[in-house]
Amino acid sequence: MTTGLLIVVLVAVFFGAIAQRIAGLGFALLISPFLVILLGSHGGVLMVNVCGLVSSAMIMFRVKKDIDWSMYRWLAIPAVCGSIPASVAAVYLPAAPMAVVVGVIVLVALTVSLLMQRTPVTVTGNAPKAVAGFVAGVTNAVAGVGGPAVSAYALMARWPQRQFAATLQPFFVTIALVTLTSKLSLDASQMPPFAAWAWALVALMIIIGIYAGEKLQRFIRDDQARAAVVILAFFGAAAALVKGIFDLAA
Template sequence: MDLVSFIVALVALLIGAAGQRMIGMGWGLIVTPAVALVAGPLAAVLVVNLYGALACLIILPRLWADIDWRRLAWLTVPAVALMLPGMLLAKGLETDLLRIAVGIIAIVGVVVAVAFTAGERSLDGPALRIGAGATIGALNASVGMGAPAVGVYTLLSGWQDRTFVATMQPFWVIVSGVTVAVRPFVAPEGSPDWPLWAWLVLCVPVVAGVVVGDRFAHHVNPTVVRWTIIVLSVLGGAALIVTGTLAMLG
């Protein structure tokens, strides 16, 4: 086992779990690029979904009362429906080229969303929710990076209160759980070559990150949340472009 890739995964899982607890996103934006750089893009999809489901399961009981069940259903159903096409897309196309394309789209999407909401406008409804859910599901299953689409949706809809953080936990439990369950039958290749003890040890930073995030979650104000979402979404898109480009050049 490559010790460097293992340490990078440990740190990424710790930071990602803390971000997921504090603002409801940040997991895939941090973990996917980091693991993709050291273990490959296919490995990143498995790691981000497996431990992402674990992190959200740990967080879920504390936020249960604030879950927006209606909005959860609007997002989850199309997300699950588009997972298989997303996996088949990644399997049929050059994964690194797909990452670059998704990264560019993510950055453009955030810029458009920020421009739209500059006048304090918001856009929400069944069409946006279905479109957002489908996009998140397809991108998460194909490149492990549905979070930029979440960022665009939150900016357009103005959904950035405590119910967003709460609702994202069961959403990612379902989306990541289904991805992990279906992936072996569609794209079984690409699992990191780590021994069993390493997979178990990686649970530690996930739990630690949730604990750290829980301590600071109540001190984050809405303005900080909004700008954190913007910055993370742009950085996530840039990370996809960089990892995809480096892999193609290598």
């Protein structure tokens, strides 16, 4: 781990934490493609889950009064069912195809999320919640990105933003824990080889990013924050996809 690489990782984590605090999601969308490029497919996705777990746990206690626990259960239980087999499969996928998969999943998820914002369709009932949770569990395990599926559901169900952002925090904690436990129990060597002081810096950047996000939140509308996250994530996902294709061709 070179100093330059660590600095880039820390900057990505910092901005990801800001996005997570302002919009309720965006951490994984923003940093997953970049960390896959920097740390490799397996290490990058694990790093996203570690950082997402820490940031969501911190935010969760600050927004707990707005959490819809009934909604959480309908999302989280199917997500666990999807996350475990997907985590096992992801451990044995080679790095180059994984980079392509990450890039494609993020690009498709972003596109679907954008299209959902313009649809007049409204979904009701528990089945769509369960489907959204299951898909989020699978995509989080494979690409470190669980937000777009539940975001698309929230848009189509007209889920209020405050409850949506708050409820996603324990949801992200759950799927990150399941994914990390499943993958590391099979192959602990996939974890990025950071020294203890480097992990401490990562945690510090998350704390500072959350604090900065809280200060910025009063000046930035949710739609503006999400737009910025989407733009950056598109570039990152495209870069991860191109890298994976070049690695496959090499």
